[in-house]
Amino acid sequence: MNDDERSEKMDLGKNILTFRKSLRLSQEKLGDEIGVTRQTISNWECNLTTPDAYQLIALANALHVSLDSLVGHSQESFLVEKVTNVEEEIMKANRLLKISIYILVFVVVLLIFVFISSN
Template sequence: MEIGKKLKKARVQSGYTQEEVAEQLQVTRQTISNWENEKSYPDIISVISLSEVYQISLDELLKGDDRMIKHLDETTNVVKSNRKLLFAVIVNILLMALFVVINMTLPENKYILAGSFSIIMISTATLFYQLIKKF
C-alpha cells in the first residue's frame, strides 16, 4: 500500500481532519492533502510527527512503500549527497584545467575558446547552485 493511502487511513481511524493534523504539524491543509494524494512526500521529521499524531509505528507507516523509502533515502543520505558534490567540484576543476590548456595551445581559435569558456561557466554555475541549495 502506498504512503498516501496509509496516511489517509491512519488519519481517518484517528478521527482527525486534514486541518487538525495540519495544525499539529504546523503545515497547511493542502500539504496534508498532497501527502495523502502522493503529489508530494513528507520529510523524515514530518513522518515521525505523523507517526506520533496517529499513534502508529514508523514500521507500519513506511513498510512496503518503496517510493517513500527511496524519497527518504535521497533526502537524508548526506554521504551520497556529499559524494555527488565532491564529484561536481572535481569535474569543474578538470574543466578549468582543460580550458587553460586549450587557451595555451590554441590561442588564435576564438570559437573553441568561446565554446570551452561557455562550458566552464555553465559547469561553475551548476556547481554554485548545488552548493547554495545544500546550505
C-alpha cells in the same frame, strides 16, 4: 512480491489517509498537530508530495503509529522480503554450482578422451 503488493506496501498517502480517518482527524487538524497546512496533508495523501524525515516522525506520533506502520513496513513483511532475498541468492548459487559441475565433468571427459587418443 507482485506489483499490487509492492504498490500497496509503498502507498504512504493511503496509509496517512487510513490512519487519519481511523482517528477521525480532519486534514486541517492533523496539519495543525504537525505544523503543516491542510493542503500539505492532502498532497501527501494523494502522493503528490512526500513528507521529509522529521515530518514522518511527527506524522507517526500524531497518528499514534510506528514509522514502520506508517510507511507500510511490518516486521512480518520485512522478514518475508529478507527470506525471499536469501532464497533467491541460494537459487543463484545452486545454478552456478550446477554449471561448475557440468564444466568440470566436460573437462574431465575431454582430458580422458585426449589421454586415450594419445596412447
